[in-house]
Amino acid sequence: MIKEMINNGLERIGYKVIRLRKYLLDMGDHQLLRLGTRKGFDYEEAVKFLLRLDVGLETPMREASIPEKSLHYLERFFSSYFPSDKPIIALHIGNFVGISLVWAADYFKRIHQDSLVVSIDPNLTHRGISDPLKAVVKLTNYYHLQKNILFLVGYSLEKTVGLDTGEGMAFENTLENLTLLSKGRYDVAFVDGHHQAAYVSKELGHLFHLLKEGGIVVMDDVDEFWQARTGLKDVYDKVDEEKFVKEQTDGRVGILRKR
Numbered sequence: 001m002i003k004e005m006i007n008n009g010l011e012r013i014g015y016k017v018i019r020l021r022k023y024l025l026d027m028g029d030h031q032l033l034r035l036g037t038r039k040g041f042d043y044e045e046a047v048k049f050l051l052r053l054d055v056g057l058e059t060p061m062r063e064a065s066i067p068e069k070s071l072h073y074l075e076r077f078f079s080s081y082f083p084s085d086k087p088i089i090a091l092h093i094g095n096f097v098g099i100s101l102v103w104a105a106d107y108f109k110r111i112h113q114d115s116l117v118v119s120i121d122p123n124l125t126h127r128g129i130s131d132p133l134k135a136v137v138k139l140t141n142y143y144h145l146q147k148n149i150l151f152l153v154g155y156s157l158e159k160t161v162g163l164d165t166g167e168g169m170a171f172e173n174t175l176e177n178l179t180l181l182s183k184g185r186y187d188v189a190f191v192d193g194h195h196q197a198a199y200v201s202k203e204l205g206h207l208f209h210l211l212k213e214g215g216i217v218v219m220d221d222v223d224e225f226w227q228a229r230t231g232l233k234d235v236y237d238k239v240d241e242e243k244f245v246k247e248q249t250d251g252r253v254g255i256l257r258k259r
């Protein structure tokens, strides 16, 4: 009360009063941006971080990323699935600004510090955000995950032409080439790149060879919205049951297990 009266008085005679608490908080944020954080991944903090980088608008950023509640749903599934004493080797198709990628790397690093996520994305302009890889790398650094992510700038299969505008810098046939190097090595794969049903079915064909026995596939967007546009939900619903078992879905992400 007294502080408020003094501040008001100073302002009236021309002083600019800096709200100290807010100032310190802002300073703290800036320092965090420079130094990174020791805390684990936090969804809202990651969005705030990306907005501060001025990467793009909040709505498309949130709309095109796997929502927080689906990531928690996956954590609940994984917590009873993966042993806590072995590194997890994961494949992640489709980064955009890095929310699900960085969440996965952070989550698996908490299971074992040597866990690795191999990321595949051609770094297309998507939802108005160009060169999203720049933001992904900054988010990776912010959460100290530089040792836990391997970036492959390429299409999972052949180059795709669709809503996105390709800059022509990306490689192709990444899954096929990875099969030459690392067949049967992956514990889990996330599929959230190109959304055409035929393309995703083909990705699943390659992932079958890349996954270990019992390996998990997480498909994003197996919902009515994408079913109406590309038939993506059918890829999950009608998966080849000789290869994959349908585990569970929350209506957004669908989980498959390799037989």
Ligand SMILES: C[S@@+](CC[C@H](N)C(=O)[O-])C[C@H]1O[C@@H](n2cnc3c(N)ncnc32)[C@H](O)[C@@H]1O
Pocket: 064, 065, 066, 093, 094, 095, 096, 097, 098, 099, 100, 101, 120, 121, 122, 123, 124, 126, 132, 154, 155, 156, 157, 158, 159, 160, 164, 192, 193, 194
């Ligand atoms: C929906 S966003 C991914 C969102 C991200 N998984 C998340 O939740 O934070 C789709 C991404 O897939 C990428 N993409 C599009 N076609 C692809 C392809 N053929 N192979 C790999 N990635 C692709 C786009 O560049 C875009 O970054």
